[in-house]
Amino acid sequence: MSDFSLPPELTREPEVLIESPRFSVVKRRADGGVDFISPLPCPYNYGCIPGLGSGDGDPLDVVVLGPRLRRGERLRVPVVGVIAFLDAGCADPKVICSTRPLRSVDRAGLETFFRVYALFKRVLHFVRGKRGADTRFVGWLPDVTRPSA
Numbered sequence: 001m002s003d004f005s006l007p008p009e010l011t012r013e014p015e016v017l018i019e020s021p022r023f024s025v026v027k028r029r030a031d032g033g034v035d036f037i038s039p040l041p042c043p044y045n046y047g048c049i050p051g052l053g054s055g056d057g058d059p060l061d062v063v064v065l066g067p068r069l070r071r072g073e074r075l076r077v078p079v080v081g082v083i084a085f086l087d088a089g090c091a092d093p094k095v096i097c098s099t100r101p102l103r104s105v106d107r108a109g110l111e112t113f114f115r116v117y118a119l120f121k122r123v124l125h126f127v128r129g130k131r132g133a134d135t136r137f138v139g140w141l142p143d144v145t146r147p148s149a
Contacts, residue, residue, distance in 0.1 A: 004084045004091045004141055007052045007060065013078045014062075016097060018047040022068040029058070036124055043113060045069045055091030065098035065106060081107075083114055084138035087121060088130050093141065111137060 019028040023041040026034055045068065048059035064077055077097035085092045096102065096110060114137040121135045 003055065004082075004093050004138070006082065006093060006095075006141075009052055010049070010060070010079070010095070013076050014049045014052075014095070014097075015074055015076050016047050016062045016064060017050050018045050018064065018069045018071055018073045018075075020046040021071050024071075028071070038120060040116075043109070049095065054093060056087050057090075058092075060095060061092065062095045062097055063110070065096070065100075082141040083110060084141055085114055085118070086134050086136050086138055088125055088133035088135055107140075 019032075020026060020042060022043065022045045024046075025038045025041050027036050027038060027042070027046065029035050045064040045066070047062050047064065049062050050059060052060040054060045064075075065080075069075070077099060079095055080098045080100075080102045081096040083094040083096065085094050094114065098106070118136045125131070125133055125135060
C-alpha cells in the first residue's frame with residue numbers, strides 16, 4: 001500500500017489557497033492553470049496548502065467545507081480529517097478543513113464525492129495515456145480523522 005504520511009509541517013489550522021470555488025466545473029492547479037473540466041460541479045471548495053507537497057509531486061490538496069469561497073482566496077481553516085486517495089498509483093491525500101466538526105452526513109458526502117472523482121480521474125488518465133494506474137478512494141486516515149456526531 002502507498003505511504004499516506006502527511007508532511008510534519010502540516011499544522012492543525014493551515015493556510016489554504018482556494019483554486020476551484022465550490023460548484024466550479026474547472027479544476028485548477030496551484031499555478032492557476034486548468035487541470036481539467038469536470039462534467040459535474042464540485043460541491044466543495046478545492047485547493048491546496050502552499051509549500052507542502054503530496055505523494056504525486058503536487059502541493060497537498062485541501063477541501064474546505066462551507067460556503068463558496070473566491071478563487072485565489074487564502075485563509076486559515078482547522079483540519080477535521082484526511083482522506084487517503086490514490087491518484088495514478090501515487091498517494092495523494094486530501095486534507096479536509098472546516099470551521100465545525102465533521103458530521104456523518106459530511107463524511108458520507110465526501111466519500112461519495114471522492115469515489116465518483118476517482119472514476120472521472122481514471123477516464124482522464126486513460127485519455128492522457130496513463131492506462132492501468134490505480135486511482136481510487138482508499139478511506140479515512142484514522143490518526144487524523146475522529147468520528148463525531
